Amino acid sequence: MSRSFTTLLLAFLITTFHPQFSSAQDSLKNTADSSKSIPDTLLFKIQKAQAAITEINSANKKGYDIEARQQRLGDIRRNISPLQKDFKAAGNKIETKSLMSYNLILKDAQARLADLTTQLMKDNNELQRMSQQVVDLSSDSLLTISAKDDLEKKLYQNQLLDIKQRLQDAGKLTGSNLSQVSQMLADVSALSIVANDLKDKTAEQLQQSGELALGKEESYLWNAPLTGSTDESLGYLVKSSYQGQQQILKYFINSTWDKRIMAILIAITFFIWVHTNFNNSRRPSVKQKIGELKFEYLKPYPVLASLIVLLNITPLFEPDAPSLYIELIQLLLLLVMTIHLRRTLPGPELRYWLLLIGAYALLILGSAAVNDSLLPRLLFMGINIFFIYLGILIYRKVKVRQFSKRYVRTVIIILVLLNVIAILMNLFGRVSLAKVFSATGVIGLTQLIGLAVFVQVMLDALELQIKLSSCNNGIFSRVSHNKTRLKSQKALSILSVILWVMVFLINLNLTGGLSGLLEQILSKQRSFGSIHFTMGNILFFVAIVYISNKLQKHVPLLFGEESITFNEGNTPKNSKVALIRLIIIIIGVLLAVTASGLPMDKLTVILGALGVGIGLGMQNIVNNFVSGIILIFEKPFRIGDYVELADKKGKVQDIGIRSSKLLTPQGSEVIIPNGDLLSGRLVNWTLSNDFVKTELTFKLSAEADIELIYKTINEEVQATGNTMKNLPPEILINSIAADNIEFKVLVWVTNIYVEAGFKSDLLKRLLLRFREQQIKII
Template sequence: MKLFTFRLFLLSLLVLSFCRADAQDKILSADSSISIPDTLLFKIQKAQAAITEVNAANKKGYDIENLKNRLNDIQENIKPLQLDFRDSKNKLDTKSLLSYGLILKDASTRIASLRTVLIKSNGELQRMSQSIIDLSSDSLLSITQTDDAEKKLYLPQLQEIRLKLQSAGVLTGKNLDQVSRILANVSAFDLVINDLKTQADDQLQHSGEVAVGKEAPFLWNAPLTIVPDGGFWRQIQSSYLGQQQILSYFINSTWDKRILAILFAGAFFFWVYTNVKLSKRAAIKRKVGELQFEYLKAFPILASFIVLCNITPIFEPDAPSLYIEIIQFLLLLAMTYHLRLVLPERQLKYWLVIIALFTVLIIGNGIASSSFLMRIGLLAINVFFFYLGLRLYKHLKITQFTRKYVKIVIGILIGFNGLAILLNLFGRLSLAKAFSVTGVIGLTQMIGLAVFMQIILDAMELQIKISSCNKGIFSRISHSNTRASIKKALHIFSIILWVMVFLINMSLISGTFSFLEAILVKKRAFGSIHFTLENILFFTAIVYVANKLQKHVPVLFGEGSLTYDSEVEHKSSKVALIRLIIIIVGVLFAVTASGLPMDKLTVVLGALGVGIGLGMQNIVNNFVSGIILIFEKPFRIGDYVELADKKGKVKDIGIRSSKLLTPQGSEVIIPNGDLLSGRLVNWTLSHDYVKSELTFKVGTGTDLEALNKMIEEETKQTSHVMDSLPIEILVNAIAADSVEIKVLVWCQSIYTESAFKSELMSRLLKRFIEKEIKIV
């Protein structure tokens, strides 16, 4: 600071004073007589460039007000923490310490960023200040009485430069003073933040010992009331401001995640709203009837809000416990709005009592007081929930969850409230509060998740019905299997949510994530191969997803289950091509995620090549044949093909093998190599109709002209005949007492040839009997 004051004084002195000492004039004359005017012109240009740079920098400004506001904002965020640390006297609970640690870490990062900007600006201003000092003290730019005639020609320019240097020096000095003051304040406040971080880390390190140890007197020895320094309301105010700061910091720093959750809930609202609107159309209403759902209304705002409250922990897993408690409270209010019209009056009163006690418990949890009245109030709430858990353990049934899961949650409610009672009695208040809140929120969250599951199941049921009516994707898959799979997935998702909230309330979520991360990212070795469990997990997940996806590709492209007698619908082989692409991409991603080095991968591929050479030729042959079939397209799904003694409809074209569905209902799996190398007959490649042949023998005395006319008449009246193509009636052979007749008729489809023959022969037999034509 002294150096800065000296420089500022020197700058002002040199700019404002015009020294005319004779000794200096002689030296100037002696030094510059030879170099004028070239050196003087260079100095003038240099001074003008420096003045332009300084003025441009000062005109652009250094955003002084913004820097001050940033520092003030950080100070305002930390001020409640300073108050709470001072008033708590090193007795902050673990949840607050963890949240304060995050706030202080963020403040330290912001202070470091602010200090970097200020140091850069300060260095730039000092450099410009030094440049102005150097130019102002330059003897060539000074004006004296003894200057020669050539230098006096530049007198107006030199005077203008001196004035500009004076103005730039004043402005630069002002900016330098402001930036230096802010930088000093930033450095001082950085020390405050580091001191608070040290206190938080120290208290957090001993928080386990403090929580387990005796924090307060035994309940029977506790004072009736405790008036801290500044009064009881001062204590509440400091606790409130600290918690408010935690919430404010978290809400401001995680707005992007919250927007994602809101967008998800908005998408759910739009999805349900659209389907409800579609279900009211007359065409759909005739098919599905009147749909009634408990939570899904024409304008599903309540359902969407319940979904939003339940999915919040997934999007914000690092949320402080108070934030989760508020979300749970809002969820209970939303469910109360619905239950007020559903529950009987007595049950509704019990429900309202639970909400009221839950609210009191949350408020009491935030007050750091060990007085007898405060502790006896918490004890009464614990006793109530302990009794409630005993009553619910045998009688509570929630259809969305298994009985075992419900009993575990109720057991935790009973156990945690029982522990809270004992811990409260013996002065372990922090643990007592943590167990109380965790047990109660476990119960309320289970109820909320049950409602969440029912909402999603109802929404999916609505989607299934709408999609089935519109011949969408759900019209091609089993509804019962779909419902079972969705319910299973929701059950797993709900358990994950419940465990996450449980860990957040117990302040274990950060430690759990750190523990899992340490296990997953730890380097392990198998011989010369190094890997991590994270790589294996990603490898397994990618392979599993790719396998599931390629299996369900036909459903996504409108291909349901195929039967032999179903309507003929030829499908292209794009499904097999997409399957191949999914498998290749999945393998590439899986290999990349595995972290296997390329040299090790080369060894694996070499071993695979040896395996192929020894005994996997057929597998590779079938695989390559499948790729060729995809691009060559000798047949399609739905075609009727014949290979050796196998005939049937093509049901599926796979990468290694294809499936034929025979008229008998059996499925024949044929390797793709046989389909490509064998003599394949495709009856429906270009058209479905086929020429059917019918032979029979009549007596030699039969009138063949009348017989031909009769056959032609009956054939035209038969179903599935091609009217546009001619009927051929030929004499195939002649014997001593018979004539063999061959009838060639075009049938509309090879799949109906048997039915066509049966009907035609029945008709002909009936006419032959009428005309007394003898069949030999």
């Protein structure tokens, strides 16, 4: 036993302290730990790879709109291709109006290419990231099976092989998409270079267009050849002239539908508005009041009138339109007006009208057919002479009642002057300028006529609305009809002037330059001390303040409140109008300050200075303003109440922010600051009740029968109207003298506005009764 114990102890000491045995134990322990950590890391890698593959496949499955983007790129290429050919063929002889249209096309193409580039760069970066992720996962040693791997790793062999295959498939699909996106990015970059080059050429030629236009293009008229330098026919010249503009026109029509839709919606709204009003006017109750409606320019189904509105307002929504587009719009407008007015115009005027349309069409075709030969230039000059004669004839005889005589004569003078200039330009070989001036002058005349019809159509529609609104107690029943007509005609005249000027500038190819100049003026940063601003900010500030002021003045009309008159009726109104006015003013001021672009720190300085100004000399203004706000919420009186303040009394006509208005019985309007109304002793006769107690005194003979007097007064008070039946009159003896008795009669009348009439009527009745009863009045 002792021997066995000694042997075991010796073995224990050897295994514990001997270095080789200790090393062997550590090796076995590390092997066990390694066998445990390898599967954990491998599982994490497998999960990470599966998540990455799912993400990559999802992104590739979603797609990158390659086909749609290629189609967009193809559209841009097709838009630019004719421009390349034109620059290559014409060199530096492209017309200014074509250059303006080219500039518009290239500007839009650059914007669309920039958008494509941004999208493709984003997709390219994403595909490169996914491709690199596939490469990193494929080269990971933990996801690779080899003969040297231990047994536990080989247990995941099937999963690792599946991941390997899925990574290869994802890599192929990602590489294919990356290749397509990269190729398309290269195509977009190449097309962007072409577009930038064409834009530079266009800008360069536009800078030189003024010198080129003033330069001699063709020979002088007296040196012009009988036949042109080419033997093309008239039809071929017209076709070739408009073929170059066809692509521009097609591009413009296809690319500006968003703006055109707005004009179309306005025309549709106009049609529905007029058609609905005509249907409402046929109701027996309404027809009996307004009678038969007869409008020369408006029909129950206003299809042509709506087209006239649409064609007239189109330039307002498409200021960048090419001149050919405006020419076609004006031609369509003339044709629509011809159909619309064929039964309105008398026979001679209709013939002149058709002659004007024919001359206009001949001018447009002639502009396309004019070349360097003598005969076309002479014919073109003949058209100019005809329009000069027509302008002089219109200047003398024709009157356009929709516009002032000064406006009409200005347009006709411009027509004559531009045609005279066109003849001179043609005479001295400046054919392009002759075409531009001729078209501009004639379109100015046709547009004047079109705008006159447009104004009359709108005025007829407004007249129809006024009549219906008056019958239905609508908004127009609360305003002056004559003022509404005059203001509407003035507003339409201003709109017509704006439209006329816009078309005039488009035909002269000046819209681009003027809009650029205006944009530069409005957006240029300016400074006043440490404050920085732009003219655009100031313009917005003034516009918002002006609109807010106009809107708050007309708020009562929107809420059905009529102007107050001093009559018998008493219809007090609440102060919601004043409250809404206050809200509009506050919102307007806040929007105006925001639009001004003034920083808040600068605004704080201004408010501080304003506070000093208030402390020095603006106390009364602020006092009245704050008092107005208190009056709105406290409501000591309402619009329509009869109030008395010191020596002023009358009906409240308006409650403003700074002051209020009283309408006195004499008809005068008294403006009282709100501070006086709030701080003074204000008497409101109609705040709770409309009825008031009135007093009459008179003296009768002391010999008269008092009971008879009481009976007579009671009878006459009851017989007189405007008294409160449930409140009997009070008849009092006020004083007694040797030969007379003074009576006081207190009567409740329905409202203060009938008090004077009631007194007069009652005294008249009493006078007649006392005479009948032989009661002497002292």
